[in-house]
Amino acid sequence: METPPPAPSLSRTGVISVSKRIVKDNYFHFIDLSFLFQPLAIAILITPVLRLSGHHHKSPIHHLLCILTSYILSLSAIAAVTFSTHNAMQGKPIKLFTSIKTLTTSFFPILWTAIVIHLLQFFISLAFLVLVGSIVAVPQNLGLGFVILDHENPTEFTWWLHAVIGGTLLVILVFFQANWSLAYPVVVAESKRGLAALIRSTYLVTGSRLVSLSLLSYYGVSGFLLVLFYTDVELVNGSFDLRNWPTFFTTFAGTCCLMMYMLMSTVGNTVLYMHCKALHEVDEQFAKIVTVASNSSTIMIPSATSRPPANPLSTTGILSESNRVLKVNYGHFYTLSLFFLPISFSIFTNPNLRLSGELLSGELFTGDHLHSFLHKPPLFHLLTLYILSLSAIATVTFTAFHGFSGKPIKLTTAIKSLKSSFFPLVSTSILIHILLIFISITFLVLIKSIVVLLQNLGLGFVMEYENSIYLATGFALIVINICFYLNWSLAFAIAVTESKWGFEALVRSSRLVKGMRSVSLYLLLYFVSYGGLVVFVCTDASGSRRSPFVFPVIFGSLFLMMMLLVSVVANTVLYVRCRGLRGELGIEVGEKRVCFKLDSDDEKVSHVVTVGAGA
Known part of the structure; x- marks a missing residue:
């Protein structure tokens, strides 16, 4: 049997289109799983408002417990949604209990991989800042009077310099995140963890890094604008009280939108993983799962007639x-x-x-x-x-x-x-x-x-x-x-x-x-x-x-x-x-x-x- 030719590169529009189709075909299943994102979505949405309005009076221990709970539930959501999307693209029936049960085998590998990613991002940021500090120290040691930070007399130059340094650091972190964007699907689908998952992700995303960057920017910017808009609306109102029904409704709508952003980004990441796997390891199984139309550059997943119907007992x-x-x-x-x-x-x-x-x-x-x-x-x-x-x-x-x-x-x-x-x-x-x-x-x-x-x-x-x-x-x-x-x-x-x-x-x-x-x-x-x-x-x-x-x-x-x-x-x-x-x-x-x-x-x-x- 001849090996089919490699699939052409996929576009961001194609990934989003397939993601919407998968979620639509299994709507209630993914909506149920998206509730695991709810604590993190609420925290991201209301924390800026609480801090800027002076209502944030929780103890450090309570704050830490909230962060840990949101973090654990979010990783659980990523694992369950990734597993469901992976099976849905293969035409397999998905059940809510089965997706939840996968956490027994995938949660700790995903947790370890997430910790490794955070540690690497921290050390990369620290190394970059140390490098910038060393460069700035040179003209200071030469007696040129170069001051990078002066809280008492800030100048326009120092503000621009800080903006450039912060923007450069952000670009570096986004670049590494794009290389590691497939790490979580690799953990769930291939049972790899830690550095092995990051190396595997870097290999798979080669050739589709721009798509990964585009997806990351799309969902990241959309979510940031949503949080910014919500914060601005609540601060303009002057009082943040969830017992007030307009505030409650605005918070509820914003939380639902943020939950859907997180859900769609996870599904889209898994779709990109399936495409990259087909691109690098074209074989009979994945060639049938993912076929890219040469003209539209859109993934063609199996149609509803070729896939088994939804389980009538679900x-x-x-x-x-x-x-x-x-x-x-x-x-x-x-x-x-x-x-x-x-x-x-x-x-x-x-x-x-x-x-x-x-x-x-x-x-x-x-x-x-x-x-x-x-x-x-x-x-x-x-x-x-x-x-x-x-x-x-x-x-x-x-x-x-x-x-x-x-x-x-x-x-x-x-x-x-x-x-x-x-x-x-x-x-x-x-x-x-x-x-x-x-x-x-x-x-x-x-x-x-x-x-x-x-x-x-x-x-x-x-x-x-x-x-x-x-x-x-x-x-x-x-x-x-x-x-x-x-x-x-x-x-x-x-x-x-x-x-x-x-x-x-x-x-x-x-x-x-x-x-x-x-x-x-x-x-x-x-x-x-x-x-x-x-x-x-x-x-x-x-x-x-x-x-x-x-x-x-x-x-x-x-x-x-x-x-x-x-x-x-x-x-x-x-x-x-x-x-x-x-x-x-x-x-x-x-x-x-x-x-x-x-x-x-x-x-x-x-x-x-x-x-x-x-x-």
Whole structure:
């Protein structure tokens, strides 16, 4: 077999184009990994503002811990994103757990390589400054009166001299960074570390050093301008307070942009590594992975038809199928989502449901406030919200489940299904609430018994609201409830579609979700995070004098309504996938038994009738 000719040089535009394509094909996967960049992005964004505005009063130890945490999470993000990009370009399926697990083998090599790079940059800078100092010392020793730095009488010449020295040092460091830019992909893909990774990177980047410099300048300058713009905006406002919703929104938007810059730069670096590897070591494997069009100088990665489709059992696959189901019957689903509107609206307008500030301040636990709180909510109001929400879950689940067959479901049919599914759903919901309350009480009694035992032993253990043990106990209780909820996450879908209720539905859910709990957890975190963020922003905005009350409430209510709709559809899709995983794809629809699937290439839901009525 003839060896294909070396690929021509790649341009910065080509690298960015391929990077965008890879991220777009695995959008949710890379977005999840990008959250590891969040601490560093926040630190880079707000630290200049805090220092310039005089709000930075943290202790050195606290500051050091923040730096170490951001540094470790950023290196973890680089390792995971590099691994995912490398596998995606090879056409391999990528999973979030697999990318995270690679940290067990790649984190310490990447950490050691990063430390070596920092040490080399430090010694290069030190050697350069010593050299400059030696050169400047010559005219001083000759009595020429040459002074490089005079704090008392600075001149224009000394300022320009410092600018030239600083610019020269920056150019030298950027040049070395361009040579070592592929070190992290080398560590992840080839298991090399330290100086070996730097030497390998220098060899691979030969011939593409200008592309590396261009990428480094592109993302570096863009990020610097973003931080500069944010700092200027906040300093002009005069007060930096994240409790002020315009400041919070600006910080949130800037952090997201900076996170995306870091994500895209890491993906682009890995794409450049794959190209350079193909350029220097053209063989059958990498010639198929990376082919450069001679005219456009753009990497052509395998097309969607040649690569395996997205894993339907992943979080991305579940959300993708949910969007397709919604798109086919969007009018039907949007009508049913109106059942969610009352509870969505109440979350923003009812003071009794907006307890976040009271919980954080501790005012909720005072005797008078607790007594008034327990007597404020009208029972009829709560029952109405509860009934409408369960009705929405029942009708949306019924429609999404039967919509897989491709048969249009009438709105009246979905409403009529409440006669057979509402009471099983209510009984299952009440049972879940009772069990969660019982589990919480049991856990708190156990913790209280342990505290009393420690106090009786004379250890002087005191558990107060301000105590960190109190917060740890609350966090542990939340984790325990989430674990049980994950086992019961399919109970509502089972109550609607299989007419099982109570303990039978919970046991059935625990069996079906086995092996898919991670997907259920990611779906829960996904919807809770985005929904909670919208509630926080819109609730704070509605209380601000800078914006009319009605607009944040309307926007937040509609958005939360859609989030609840999509979450129920996604839960139904997960239920169907869990049944399919266990060979239960046959569903009774009318008088026929059908098998259904979602065609990943089509925009509509397709179905195939496999067994007739007489089967």
